[in-house]
Amino acid sequence: MPLRLHAPVVLPCDPECSVLRDAVVDVDGGRVVHVGPLATAPAFAGEVRELTGILLPGLVNAHAHSPMVVLRGLGGDLPLLRWLREAMWPAEAKMRPSDIRAGQLLGAVEMLRNGVTTSAEMYFHGEQLVDAVLAAGSRVLFGGAIMDLPGLPWKPMTDEISRWIDADGLRFGPHERVELGYGPHSAYVLSPEALGAVADEARSRGALLQIHVAESPDEDQAQRASHGSVPRLLEASGVLGGRVLSAHSVHLSPEDVSIYTAHGVGVAHCPGSNTKLASGIAPLRQYLDAGVAVGLGTDGPASNDDLDLFEEARLAALLSRVTTADATSMRAADALLLATRGGAAALGRDDLGALEVGRWADVVHVDVDDPAFATGLDAPDSQVLANLVWASGTRRVKDVWVGGEQVVAGGETTLVDRREAQAGVREVARRLR
Structure with missing residues (x-):
């Protein structure tokens, strides 16, 4: 089913590093089919996810x-x-x-x-x-x-x-x-x-x-x-x-x-x-x-x-x-x-690394309920980017999609049990010491 992700801020990571406000990322067949402000987005028939925070490419x-x-x-x-x-x-x-x-x-x-x-x-x-x-x-x-x-x-x-x-x-x-x-x-x-x-x-x-x-x-x-x-x-x-x-x-x-x-x-x-x-x-x-x-x-x-x-x-x-x-x-x-x-x-790949039409829908949702974003998402574009890169980093990554499939929800992976994966590595490490 096609998927629309709607968030207060979308960072498509185009060459200008634009900051889109009240914007959507539309996904179909695992690829991005539209990115832009909600006000000018095409009609959409599919699942819509309303998100707080920031969307950016994987x-x-x-x-x-x-x-x-x-x-x-x-x-x-x-x-x-x-x-x-x-x-x-x-x-x-x-x-x-x-x-x-x-x-x-x-x-x-x-x-x-x-x-x-x-x-x-x-x-x-x-x-x-x-x-x-x-x-x-x-x-x-x-x-x-x-x-x-x-x-x-x-x-x-x-x-x-x-x-x-x-x-x-x-x-x-x-x-x-x-x-x-x-x-x-x-x-x-x-x-x-x-x-x-x-x-x-x-x-x-x-x-x-x-x-x-x-x-x-x-x-x-x-x-x-x-x-x-x-x-x-x-x-x-x-x-x-x-x-x-x-x-x-x-x-x-x-x-x-x-x-x-x-x-x-x-x-x-x-x-x-x-x-x-x-x-x-x-x-x-x-x-x-x-x-x-x-x-x-x-x-x-x-x-x-x-x-x-x-x-x-x-x-x-x-x-x-x-x-x-x-x-x-x-x-x-x-x-x-x-x-x-x-x-x-x-890497010579023009289908990754940006939220652009035709690229794979690898999308990251960063939650902004954090002191790093206390100045708000209505701050100037440069300040929003600065708070993401300098202050927040990975700690507020909440959801992730790869090819339009959600693989992280609420900060935990959906296809693999993290604790089981950690236990598997622990057993290997004991033998290699």
Whole structure:
């Protein structure tokens, strides 16, 4: 049945970050069919939900490893490479496919309750991960992790993803909730030849390629010595040119940024993880000014340690302001667009991240019965946006729809029992300690 959502404020997250008053979002077939003020809305025959507060598009997590909720808090005081080698990789080697499903299930629940409807995941055992996403009712762009380490040869991992796409298609599931792609980990665990071969597979299928780039200053010394920078290596190896998402991208030169602009590379900015691991601060304003599509990522919940994209939006804006010494470098509206429209653009998706006709009806309802909104929704537009981004964040997310299906009601997921999901992760974590 068609659905109309009516609220005092609707934020469609168009490029201007408009604030619509007394407005509606109409949904049919899982997609948005109309957005605008109630006074000029077309006649409607279907279910009407009268809501208090604010409607906005589902947030887009452009880079995550959500199954790592089972490892949350492990090695939390180590720098990146020691954290990987001493804490993460040994623990991950003990993980079973069922552990990944348990972790992803709780990760999806956590994200939905935080207003995140889509996540780009790079991990292993994709069938288990995808099954958890479908069970929770969220949306995923899965990049099968590809590495070249002892016992983990890159070619079979690549072939596995290619066979899956060829069998099931690039996108599938209810309202195309699953998209498959490739996740070559980084230039420091794969040769240039392997990276180029993986990129060929991705391009031939129109698939997204997710890769970690220049996260910390000391991770890719050999690659920089041979090619000058990782982006130059990727360009020379034929990796760029298709749909490419560069995660982190903290330590890039102006020339590197120009390479990204020329090839349409998207960036997943992960300020929470980067600051916690002392990896550095990406020059966000420089990327945006150069025309690079930038979204926000939480990274893994063992390095962040949460899956809260509103927090990433605030942190991204604050760090941009302090590193540029310019309080106008990132407004509240800019931060919100990074978490929504920007994330979709970085992933090469024009059907997510905004409440626009034809896009999937992934909608978040934020209740305003909270001190953060004590100044009222009749305040000026800039103040409403500021109170949402700077003061409220996720704590008042009340309802969420994905493809027009309600998956969070009253702050709790409707398809998964949160407490059961937490208990499942607790059992896994005990075994992995």
